[in-house]
Amino acid sequence: MTNSPTPITPQRGPTDHDVRDQIVQAATEYFGRYGYEKTTVSDLAKAIGFSKAYIYKFFDSKQAIGEVICGNRLQMIMTTVDDAIHSVPSAPEKLRRMFRALVDAGSYLFFHDRKLYDIAATSASEAWPSLQAYENYLKTLVLQIIREGREAGDFERKTPLDEAVNAIYLVMRPYVNPLLLQHNLDHATEATGHLSSLILRSLAP
Template sequence: MNTTAQPLRRGATPEETRRRIEDTAEALFRSMGYQKTAVADIARELGMSPANIYRFYASKSAINEAIAARMLTGVEGDIWTIARGREPASERLRLLLRTLHQRHMALFFSERRLHDMVTAAMSEHWGVVERFIHSIQTAIRHVLMDGLASGEFGGIEAERTAESIKQATLPFTHPGLIAECMANIKSDTELAQDLEAMVDLLLRALRP
């Protein structure tokens, strides 16, 4: 499989080499799928030996995690931008959950092979995913704390409520569950409407 990657230049720094390995791996994951991509395929594209790849990544699993981290870091950044915004807490909570849903839906429709990798990462509890989930729950807690401080929310314990909101919205924010919903003839429009209804219910429960 040719991804049109250029061979790695002589004298490349370790940082450049890691970036090129990850760029090439991501391109192959998009075209072949992460399970079908071998370290030898990545090495071949870069004009390297597999042994050289292993100088920078201890295993294929380490490369998988690096690419998953790339996919999730952008989502995490967007979520925290929303969480730290100045809008009312209820608006931020809705936008946070909607954005998380939309980003995973976009991956499902436009990058199915990468979606499959993220789904596997969540199902198999890869370390990068555990950190991502913790960060998202912390962002939800941040919004709840702001809502409590402003009087917009009341009568809740932020940490436990953030966990409950995360669990309640899993069908809309977990890549694997989204795929199951779509397989059961649930349209993307219906799924988005169901999420909005769930958020309406959650916000009513959060009011003082």
Template sequence: MTGHDAKEKTNGSTSMIRDAYWPSDRPEPEFEGRGPYFSASDEAILAQGRDRILDIAEKHIRRIGHRKTTVADIASDLGTSRANVYRFFPGRAAIDNAVCGRVVKALTEIAFSIARTDATASKKLVELLNVLHQHSRRTLMEERPIHELFVAATNENWATMNAHSERIRAILEAIIRQGLQSGEFQAENVDDAAQGVITAFLPFSHPVLVAQCFQEEDEIAASVNAQIRFIMRALGKSDRRGTEASEATLAATANSDPDYLSHFSVPVIYECS
């Protein structure tokens, strides 16, 4: 519904914030056509309504996949009508996009936590690449419906997946820039170096390529190690000792934040030696 439609429906006098009612009889807002009377409390109600829908949608997607999940399924679980769901999201595609954003947010937060540590740039880079690979492999092996969601999001250029990719790229650029400043890395251009790392590591992080290049654990570990060594050499890192992923750092972080590695059940930390 456009802002003009909302104005016609309300005669331009009040917001439609109170038009959608849930089984609890608590008023829930419409997410478009807010009008001039949309308040901060309405924003909070809106966020709660969206979260309730996404909680249910994610549950269904994890169980049967995003293509089989319907707005009718979501509305039924909420005990409301499809029309009320559409007050928050224009369609199922928007719901799928938002659920995808929710899931990748956890990975982005872990990537940021790696970048904020006091470790050397080379250790941060290796740790980040390991985490990106673990995440892709875990979803492929243990959460196939989520993996299929990522494949669709990547192939169809969903906004949330594109935003996630840009955040990961920005983190890579920051790590590479740190390495250049400390003398660990050598590169003429940070942007080109980051793109080179992303391209070189695609077989181990891209959801489609990870599925196509499925290998046994020992084989994939050797392949990841070899590719990380290649990346580090390409960045001008000649001291191999500096390229090892620090298990001690990972363990210390996990102890201080028990949820840090809970997203990654594949118990493998690959090292460059």
């Protein structure tokens, strides 16, 4: 007797979207317990009660499942950052709060959801699209803050905008990239304050 589900039809059973969500939810729990690297699609299929072939109808690889989970976790960090800078009036304070929120959210995920954090670290080491989207989000946010600061007269205008954005991101990267943050946790909070001040001095008009 197998555990393979009845094929989905438009009239009965769950929709494709529902099944995908079910797989992702189960995979999140399984990866969170046993880790991403040590888990195979066969392991996951047995845990969920689906056949391996059925899972491959919705995801073409284990990485594709990991991509969704990673994207969900990184989205949590981005939402935390957006909440932290929402309604903050000045660009300098937005930059400080953005940096601090990124480190705090990443550190929390590392200490409270370590095995799922490892998926984000894997995405960084292998340059998954989910991590690339996260990096683009950060650079875009830094760009918006710099533009806002320049318009308000808080930041200098001589440095080319793209150069300033890239330089700030490189300073932040060891504390916001999941692969690198895990090696810089001991002094991350202190470093956030010092580096934010350094960045703001370099941006002063």
